[in-house]
Amino acid sequence: MNPNIFLILGLIAISNTFDTARELFLKSAINGLDAESPRDIRSLIKFLSKLLRKRRVWLGFLCSILSLIFYLLVLSKADLNFAFSLDSMHYIFIAASAKLVLKEKVGASRWFGTLFVVIGIILVTLS
Amino acid sequence: MFKKRLTLKILLFLILSDILETFIQFCFKKSTLPATGFSVTNLSDALAFMKTVLSSPFLWLGICTVLVIFVIWSTILSKIDLSVAVPVASFSYILVPVCSIVFLKETISPLRWAGIFFILSGIILTSLSSKEKINES
Numbered sequence: 001m002n003p004n005i006f007l008i009l010g011l012i013a014i015s016n017t018f019d020t021a022r023e024l025f026l027k028s029a030i031n032g033l034d035a036e037s038p039r040d041i042r043s044l045i046k047f048l049s050k051l052l053r054k055r056r057v058w059l060g061f062l063c064s065i066l067s068l069i070f071y072l073l074v075l076s077k078a079d080l081n082f083a084f085s086l087d088s089m090h091y092i093f094i095a096a097s098a099k100l101v102l103k104e105k106v107g108a109s110r111w112f113g114t115l116f117v118v119i120g121i122i123l124v125t126l127s
Numbered sequence: 128m129f130k131k132r133l134t135l136k137i138l139l140f141l142i143l144s145d146i147l148e149t150f151i152q153f154c155f156k157k158s159t160l161p162a163t164g165f166s167v168t169n170l171s172d173a174l175a176f177m178k179t180v181l182s183s184p185f186l187w188l189g190i191c192t193v194l195v196i197f198v199i200w201s202t203i204l205s206k207i208d209l210s211v212a213v214p215v216a217s218f219s220y221i222l223v224p225v226c227s228i229v230f231l232k233e234t235i236s237p238l239r240w241a242g243i244f245f246i247l248s249g250i251i252l253t254s255l256s257s258k259e260k261i262n263e264s
Contacts (some may be wrong), residue, residue: 008130023252038205039152042239055164061234065189069177071155072155072158072159072176073136073173073176074167075155075156075158076159076160076162076180077163077235078211079227079231080153080156080223080231081223081224081227081233081235081239081243082226082234082239083222084152084223084224084227085220085224085239085242085243088171088220088246088249088250090251091249091250095253100247102207109146109252109256110252110253110256110257113248113249113250113251113253113254113255113256114249115249116245116246116248116252116254117249117253118248118249119242119245119249120242120243120244120245120246120247120248121242121246122194122242123238123245124242125242126237126238126242127234127239127242
């Protein structure tokens with residue numbers, strides 16, 4: 001096992017926290033738009049220009065950059081296959097935060113899928 | 128109306144997105160290869176790390192590919208449901224380890240493969256459950 005394992009896990013968790021924050025910012029920005037979902041190029045441009053005026057979208061971009069910085073730190077310390085597998089941690093964070101922050105309904109089979117991801121992450125970490 | 132029919136054209140787009148995703152991961156890993164052996168808790172070390180990585184062409188190649196994949200995904204999702212697209216797209220979870228073995232000379236133990244398959248099935252289960260919810264409503 002890599003001696004830096006806890007440091008790497010922590011950095012991946014930080015990177016995935018920023019990923020999750022980005023998803024929450026973007027989703028809540030889109031939820032706040034009264035526009036319909038775009039159907040053609042013209043309505044898509046209108047939709048995007050409305051979206052880009054939201055501060056939450058830019059906070060989302062900032063989170064993307066921060067997430068990438070921490071992910072690069074992880075890659076310099078860990079094998080790619082390890083880092084990429086553990087990057088699936090955001091599936092767990094997003095399921096939990098969609099329930100807690102966005103008050104979305106998370107069904108039984110989705111929790112079941114999330115549990116599989118958790119088991120997978122534990123196995124990869126132990127390997 | 129829900130878009131479920133997976134045509135050959137969309138499938139090819141999805142496979143392309145798998146390959147590009149793997150390429151992005153490979154580029155990011157490559158960009159950090161000259162910058163190992165620093166301490167993340169030391170600020171000047173971390174800044175030196177950022178400088179090395181930012182000056183790597185691989186990083187920028189990876190970021191450009193992220194933009195390309197964003198366009199491809201927008202196209203895919205306008206044609207097909209997310210619950211159909213994600214299971215196919217998550218095959219990058221196999222492609223990335225394979226690429227790590229072939230191009231980066233990494234080794235993967237059977238236990239790690241088992242973990243990867245658990246993660247993959249978890250993602251597929253999670254994305255299929257959204258189809259369930261749509262059918263109910």
